[in-house]
Amino acid sequence: MTKERITVVEIAHAAGVSKSTVSLVLQGSSLVNEVTRAKVSAVIRELGYVYNRGAANLRQSNSKSKIIGIVVNDLTNSFFAELAVGVDDVVQSAGYVQFLSNTGESVDRQREVIASMREHGISGLIVSPARGTEPADLKPLVASGIPVVVVVRNIQGAKVSSLMSDNHAGASAAVEHLVALGHRRIAFLGGFPDTAVFAERLVGYQTALKSADIAFDASLVISSAPSRAGGVDAIDRAVRLGDRPTAALCFNDAVAFGVCDGLRANRLEPGADFGVIGFDDVIEAKTAVPALTTVSVDPQGMGRRAAQLLLKQINSGNADPEALVGSVRLVVRESSGPARRDVEKRTA
């Protein structure tokens, strides 16, 4: 570990690529394909590039390793853990260290952690804002010229880049799928109604119902915490309805897993007796039994894309914000099942 700072030339030589390719990787550029990026990143790690830079920094104590901040609103939801892993994947290759803080939906705590990250000289911030966040909450960062990318939930009026999912299209596709399976009583379960994401998904749900000539029934919209426990709670209320639903679009995968748990507690088998669709496509969606039909947002992919957008802003020194909407796709697995005639009869 007494080796001096590794140069870009050495990395390029060891990886068998050009100097400019190494530079692009270090900048997190999306121009480099995944295979090359992985190869160069492996060489960078092998040669201890970042570690030795840390040692070099100790000698010239003014320069410090570069940090990307990431602030999430609910670390206990695996969506955010996966998002953070995706961000880390990209920023690590670009020579950054990622520091994550959790706000647990507290706007006050969010102000504190953002202030602390600013003091510690973050190069940029990725934030999934707490409920009730206002543009003013990001102002100190924006005023300092620190690039910000807002993900998952938008902040209306904040002059920063954003990466959202196409919530409307995703929710519509999910409901169309349930309608095609023969369902007519379709619930919308879980989520906090005061968030933009909830509103967008609900409108998508309503649009698809309308296209299928199914009247909207407000009693089928049952909100709850966007968590597994919230899902158990929502389905418990749904099965107690007089004219009960035969399927549900859930606010997210966490809610959908809770709905599956709650169905079983009510002696109904998800997939067979009741159609369940989630939203996110967390890792667990694939291995769950039944495997979860869900609108894939691909949290790790979203994290990688957010990181690329942020690095682009950092490297260009360009303050013009970009608003991106990530496409989503319905992944049909087992939990949406067909609408069974006996269930329809029971509930008609």
Add this chain to the structure above:
Amino acid sequence: MTKERITVVEIAHAAGVSKSTVSLVLQGSSLVNEVTRAKVSAVIRELGYVYNRGAANLRQSNSKSKIIGIVVNDLTNSFFAELAVGVDDVVQSAGYVQFLSNTGESVDRQREVIASMREHGISGLIVSPARGTEPADLKPLVASGIPVVVVVRNIQGAKVSSLMSDNHAGASAAVEHLVALGHRRIAFLGGFPDTAVFAERLVGYQTALKSADIAFDASLVISSAPSRAGGVDAIDRAVRLGDRPTAALCFNDAVAFGVCDGLRANRLEPGADFGVIGFDDVIEAKTAVPALTTVSVDPQGMGRRAAQLLLKQINSGNADPEALVGSVRLVVRESSGPARRDVEKRTA
């Protein structure tokens, strides 16, 4: 937000407690009971103590907000997300901001993030070390006099404080419970065999088998990644054994959930057809169907305790490390079920 720095006297007045109680809360002392701590913390947040301190720091730009670093080896395992939430709960009350980094089991990445945290002047570090971590990896921190608390996995020979779980006692209690239910073919599923935690839990499993006069059968120990997918994989191999097991102690809850998924994929109902016990007691263990019998480590509680130990080290300026072992308890829910005679017959 133009208010000057809030004083301890003002906080004490608003919370109706003494000045010294406020100081104890700010130091994260365990001498203050939970109710008082919560009340004082609420007042601190309400008065914007930390936030204004941030503003004050901007004027005197040398002092920065105080940071606690937390480094985990697998953020996608909800155990670590819950642990981090527990740490945050305590350090937040003490006026610290928590920065988290994920190593994804990479010792190289761990060196980088720890170096970066040191450069950025963390007050202390809580680390669940990546596989293969050596005492030398923590040396730069220890040499700088920065307190470190190692959690979950010990690092032999590192002269730092540690907080482990009583893995031996927990695994023994779980196996004793399965034996009492009539199981004789009990598997140990999941986990990486090269970790100290695996070794401790395996020895606990063996001790309980011995007490019950059940011969140890190495074919019933099936290791895998300590994840949900790893659990699916492990049970798939277990059910293919000639003399197959009727129950299993799983390395952790993530593995246990995967085992439940994999059992259903093999048309076996966890709890009814096969006894399953996890280790950790993550939030989901309670709401899962069947609810998971597990050895409760209480991840949030462990996080809080680790934070209190770290704050004590920071505040005392005392470098003498402490080694704590947290007690665990078996929480019996539905997944361990009774050993069914027909299952025993089928496998005998």
